[in-house]
Amino acid sequence: MTFLRWVEFDADLPTDGYPFTLPVVAALRAAGRLRLDPRVTFLTGDNGTGKSTLIEAIAVAAGFNPEGGSVNFRFATRSTESPLGRYLRLVRSPGKPQTGYFLRAESFYNVASEIDRLGVGRGYGGRSLHERSHGESFLDLATHRFGPHGLYVLDEPEAALSVPGCLALIARIHDLVAAGSQFVIATHSPVLLAVPGALILRLSDDGVISEVDFDDAEPVALTRSFLADPQRFLRHLF
Numbered sequence: 001m002t003f004l005r006w007v008e009f010d011a012d013l014p015t016d017g018y019p020f021t022l023p024v025v026a027a028l029r030a031a032g033r034l035r036l037d038p039r040v041t042f043l044t045g046d047n048g049t050g051k052s053t054l055i056e057a058i059a060v061a062a063g064f065n066p067e068g069g070s071v072n073f074r075f076a077t078r079s080t081e082s083p084l085g086r087y088l089r090l091v092r093s094p095g096k097p098q099t100g101y102f103l104r105a106e107s108f109y110n111v112a113s114e115i116d117r118l119g120v121g122r123g124y125g126g127r128s129l130h131e132r133s134h135g136e137s138f139l140d141l142a143t144h145r146f147g148p149h150g151l152y153v154l155d156e157p158e159a160a161l162s163v164p165g166c167l168a169l170i171a172r173i174h175d176l177v178a179a180g181s182q183f184v185i186a187t188h189s190p191v192l193l194a195v196p197g198a199l200i201l202r203l204s205d206d207g208v209i210s211e212v213d214f215d216d217a218e219p220v221a222l223t224r225s226f227l228a229d230p231q232r233f234l235r236h237l238f
């Protein structure tokens with residue numbers, strides 16, 4: 001089931017200040033809209049190209065707490081979210097997600113605290129996420145709290161995960177997609193990008209967003225080339 005089909009950007013988006021001056025925001029203003037895959041969309045691109053800015057805006061427009069959590073989370077430890085979410089419209093399919101989560105790598109700790117505060121830990125494998133390692137708690141959440149017909153917006157989930165952890169997440173995503181869930185994920189992980197059939201969007205430094213194949217995605221191509229001959233890269237670095 002598709003929940004989000006397109007993200008549409010107002011032509012009258014402001015032009016001053018962060019995030020409106022980012023090349024990717026200018027490109028989206030010009031393009032007017034961004035297509036999302038009914039199942040899994042990845043945002044890739046170098047550091048600072050605007051993936052987190054865009055993914056947070058999509059999450060906010062979808063009704064999530066800007067710092068993360070389910071749509072019921074309303075905690076705020078700081079207010080640094082960009083106002084971009086107010087200027088985009090999500091074109092949705094009929095039907096509402098039955099569940100969902102927005103997770104940012106930086107604020108997972110605060111999400112775990114909120115889960116403890118709400119006393120809903122049992123839904124997450126029975127233990128406080130603070131008593132689990134970063135990766136264990138992330139996988140607890142994906143295993144016990146992510147469910148069918150959900151919308152999941154994730155920023156660098158691999159930050160918590162080992163390579164086997166990434167493979168476990170791929171399996172979970174695969175099952176949840178088969179059960180009608182949709183994912184939008186910012187990632188640098190060449191492993192995670194292997195989710196079958198995913199739409200991979202590349203954000204470039206000049207703001208251009210293009211659809212790329214798995215083999216052409218930079219995390220995949222560059223990691224592959226590095227691992228084939230690390231010394232060749234290191235000679236250029238030192």
Ligand SMILES: Nc1ncnc2c1ncn2[C@@H]1O[C@H](COP(=O)(O)OP(=O)(O)OP(=O)(O)O)[C@@H](O)[C@H]1O
Pocket residue numbers: 018022045046047048049050051052053054080
């Ligand atoms: N609150 C803010 N105020 C001003 N500039 C910001 C703010 N947050 C991010 N930026 C800038 O906006 C640009 C895009 O940041 P963003 O976090 O979206 O990048 P990213 O693609 O997610 O990068 P990374 O791969 O490192 O996570 C960066 O140049 C960053 O310095």
Ligand SMILES: [Mg+2]
Pocket residue numbers: 051052053155186
């Ligand atoms: Mg980021």
